[in-house]
Amino acid sequence: MNRDELLKIGIAFHGHKCPAMPLGLRAGLAAMEKLGSQRAGNRELYVISDTGKRHAMSCFLDGLQVATGCTYGKFNIEKRYHDKIGFTLIDRKQKKAVRVTMKPEFQAKALQSEFVKQRRSGVPATEVPAEIIDPLVKRVWTLPIEEMFDVGEPFDYEMTEPKSVFRTEQCSRCGALVFEKGARLHDGKPVCQECWPHHE
Ligand SMILES: [Zn+2]
Ligand SMILES: [Zn+2]
Structure with missing residues (x-):
């Protein structure tokens, strides 16, 4: 996938x-480059993101997922909800990790942009005019990475891969199949968490 395709897909x-x-795309690519890693087809890579929810720039995480192949569907990503723009990328095979954080000066300036002004005044991102967005996208897509992010040196990091759960149990109340970790016992019978008495 070349860079332009990646941006389009993102x-x-x-x-x-x-x-x-x-x-997020740029930061993910930079982290992978630093580790010499390829985009995760399976769960070779793992992201621990500092981002949270309901804060500006949380969109960053979607770019990070697209670039690295660390996705919620593959459960090789997690959020720390620390409300910062940074992350650790782990390469399980190499047993190495790298920390990437947004430069405070860059972030502070970016939060003054016309785009952010519009968002702050309640304009949805899809309705911000292209003449405001396009130059900003072009800028972050082309600026040297070191003007935007601090990319650390690789360090040792061991992380084993948990086995996927394939076994199911059937909820004795609604009949749903529950992957076994999610089933609970009620009167000695398996129930799903929606049917678990705590919900009544
Ligand atoms: Zn966005
Ligand atoms: Zn149920």
């Missing part, structure tokens, strides 16, 4: 054009 996946998603 925008399609994310749902709108904004500067933070491409920043």
Whole structure:
């Protein structure tokens, strides 16, 4: 996948054009380059993201998922909810990790952008005019990485891969199949968590 394709896929996946998603793409690519890693087809890579929810630039995480192949569907990503723009990328095979954080000066300036002003005043990202968004996207797509992020040196990091659960149990109340970790026992019979008495 070349860079332009990646940007296109990122925008399609994310749902709108904004500067933070491409920043996630750039940061993810930089981290992979630092470790000499390829995009995760399976769960070779793992992301621990500092981002949270309901804060500006959280779109960053979607770019990070697209670039690294660390996705919620593959459960090789987790959020720390520390409300910062940074992450650790782990390469399980190499047993190495790298820390990437957004430069505070860059972030502070980016939060003054016309795009952010519009968002702050309540304009949805899809309705911010292209003449405001496009130059910002181009800028973050082309700026040297060291102007935007601190990419650390690789360090040792061991992380084993948990086995997927394939076994199911059937909920004795609604009949749903529950992967075994999710089933609970009620009167000695398996129940799903929606049927678990705590919900009544
Ligand atoms: Zn966005
Ligand atoms: Zn049930």
